[in-house]
Amino acid sequence: MTHAAAANAPVVPRGNGFSRDAFAGRNEEHRGFRRSRTMMASATRAAVLLAAAVLAHVAGAAPFPDQVSQGALVRATVNPHAKVRVAGHVLRVGPRGGIVFGVGRDEQGPVTIEVTERDGQRERIAIPVTPRDWPIERIEGVPPKTVEPPPEIAARIQREQARVVAARRRDDAREDYAQAFTWPVEGRISGRFGNQRVYVVDGKDVPKSPHSGMDIAVPQGTPVKAPAAGVVTFADPDLYLTGGTVLIDHGHGVSSNFLHLSRIDVKVGQRIAQGDVIGAAGMTGRATGPHVHWGMNWFDVRVDPLLLLEPHEP
Structure with missing residues (x-):
């Protein structure tokens, strides 16, 4: 037998620089880009x-x-x-x-x-x-209560995260993951998977979890398209940290998540094809500018969407 x-080999889109800030609207590039x-x-x-x-x-x-x-x-x-x-x-x-x-x-x-x-x-x-290189990103300009939330907000965040975790633990027999993935939007990469994040709150550095996906800077309201076929397993317009949030299950435990959306155009249980519009880019939740956050998981293991894509010009 x-x-x-x-x-899929990792590729860096031509003409794109990774900014020091992982969110959209930041133009300063990492000194360590090369x-x-x-x-x-x-x-x-x-x-x-x-x-x-x-x-x-x-x-x-x-x-x-x-x-x-x-x-x-x-x-x-x-x-x-x-x-x-x-x-x-x-x-x-x-x-x-x-x-x-x-x-x-x-x-x-x-x-x-x-x-x-x-x-x-x-x-x-x-x-x-x-091993890969994981630069440190210092992020300023987010509301302090989204970085160090009070107890009642922290409890809400835990409840919301539990719902998301449950949605991405499916193990469907569909094999949508096997197709070639495409870009959900065309734009500049403003934050990359894995970078260590440090938020600056009132002059104090607050280390947080590494960036769980890839950020693509686009104007507010830009249509966001499904990078591969799948089934919508989660859709909520108002999570505290991630705002408008959609999860698409691609089968065998592989899922995509899209965060900070300004509009959601799909419903839970809906079967979608590659290229279908699932919502619009925004800056809801903890964000400093309009962008699309695209994360991917294999069950609870976070993986880098960029490694699945062909290069493109922004």
Whole structure:
């Protein structure tokens, strides 16, 4: 039997600079951009190796990729009758053998993959993880109560986050994740996945979680399109931190989330096609300017949408 592994290589859109501030409306570029671009190029080479890797018969040599980058979404094909585990997680295997899993931002590796054939033959592979550069972003201009919320607001945030987490833990058999993803809007990247965030409140630095997705700066009201087909699993116009929020499930635990929307045009349970308008860009919730935040998950593992895209001119 032959197993073919595939993943999308990280690419940086031509002509785009990553700003120091992860939100839209900021034009100052990172002083470390050139260093970050070099690290992204290394991650690109690593993911290309993954895309080109082909698994031999389980009983023989297994030319898995030499390495994979942090934040990657790995899509592969195995024997449809095989059982696959990644880091102890049992993967859903599609009728044609499709599988997918994510590599987290802080994953140090190696990622362990175990493939068991129907006849009991088993192969275990350990893939090293290539680290990426995560610059620190200092963000000013957001309301202090969104950074250090009072107890009643903190309780609301916890309730809202629990609803979002539940929506992205689905494991549907659909394989919409397997198609080529497209840009939800055309614009300048104003914040990138994984950067460490520090909010400045009354002159004090308040470290927060790393950026969970990619920000694209566009005017208020710009239509936001689905990057791939799927089913809407969450739609709420007024979450405290993320404002207008939509989640799209792409199957096998893969989902996209769109935050800070000024308008929502879809409903929970709605089946959508790639390119359908799901809402409009805005700056609702904790934001400093109009933009689209696009995040992606494999269950609870956050991955980098940029690694799934072809380059484009803003």
